[in-house]
Every structure is written in structure tokens, then in C-alpha cells.
Amino acid sequence: MTQTPQMKPLLDLVVLDCPQPRELAAFYSQILGWPIEEGSSDDFVTLTPSRDPGDTDRPAGRISLAFQQVEDYQPPTWPEGPRPQHFHLDLAVSDLDAAEPAVLGAGATRHEHQPSENGSFRVYLDPAGHPFCLVS
Numbered sequence: 001m002t003q004t005p006q007m008k009p010l011l012d013l014v015v016l017d018c019p020q021p022r023e024l025a026a027f028y029s030q031i032l033g034w035p036i037e038e039g040s041s042d043d044f045v046t047l048t049p050s051r052d053p054g055d056t057d058r059p060a061g062r063i064s065l066a067f068q069q070v071e072d073y074q075p076p077t078w079p080e081g082p083r084p085q086h087f088h089l090d091l092a093v094s095d096l097d098a099a100e101p102a103v104l105g106a107g108a109t110r111h112e113h114q115p116s117e118n119g120s121f122r123v124y125l126d127p128a129g130h131p132f133c134l135v136s
Contacts, residue, residue: 013046013064014089018128021045021067027127028065030106031091043069075129079113089132096122096136103134 018024025036025045034047046066076085093099096119103124104110111123111131121135 011063013066015066015068016128016130017070017073018067018130019069019073020128021069024067024126024128027107028067031103031108032065034065037064073128075125076131078111078131079115085131088130090121090135091132093134093136096134099134108132 016024021040021043022045025040025047028034029036029047032047032049034049037046037048040046044066046064048064049062074083077083078085078088100110100122107127108124111125114123116122121133123131123133125131
């Protein structure tokens with residue numbers, strides 16, 4: 001009897017709920033350098049990274065980031081409150097101090113709660129209120 005290899009799914013797309021997908025996509029496009037995919041609609045916008053053929057630091061496949069419009073969107077109330085974060089993005093940088101002005105200039109805000117005890121990451125909020133971290 002021949003066994004077929006088990007199919008393992010690859011993570012393809014991370015989707016963030018938000019009130020204005022084009023605006024949030026523009027924010028992440030600016031800080032990540034990923035272009036907005038052609039054919040995106042006003043209520044669902046996708047960013048797809050270009051991949052350098054010599055890039056061996058990434059797993060097989062290419063993960064994209066999308067933004068979908070949700071009516072009556074309410075941002076998370078992290079770190080406490082009635083609407084906890086369900087996930088967050090960690091964005092790796094080589095120098096936190098050098099990277100911070102770019103995310104702030106794109107429209108992020110630095111969260112007042114900074115739980116890193118050793119300074120290895122900083123927490124920010126994107127324009128829709130999703131927490132994300134710059135990590136070194």
C-alpha cells in the first residue's frame with residue numbers, strides 16, 4: 001500500500017480587521033516597504049513582499065498581510081480592558097532607536113506600557129490601534 005505524504009499547510013495571509021483598509025495598508029506599506037497588490041478593493045487590501053531569489057532566511061512560501069474593513073471596529077484595549085489583543089506583529093530591526101522615527105513618522109504611536117525589562121522590544125500602536133512591536 002502506497003502512503004501519500006501528509007500535506008502541511010503554509011501560512012499564506014495574515015488579515016487585520018480595521019475601519020479603513022486602504023489607510024492602514026498605506027501605513028504598513030510605508031514601514032515595511034511592501035507594495036499594495038493590484039486588484040485590492042476598498043474593503044480588502046493586500047500587501048505582498050517582493051522576494052529576493054537569494055533570500056534563504058525565509059521559510060518556503062511567502063506570507064502576505066491584508067486589511068479587511070469591519071463596520072463598528074473597536075481597537076484592542078491592550079494591555080488590559082474589555083477588548084484584549086488577539087495577536088500582534090513583531091517587526092525585527094537591527095537598531096530600535098534608529099527604527100523608531102520611521103514608524104512614528106508613518107503614523108504609529110509609542111504605547112505608554114513598555115513591558116520589556118531588558119529593552120529588547122518596544123510596543124507601538126498602528127493607526128487603527130493594533131499593538132505591534134519593534135524587536136531587536
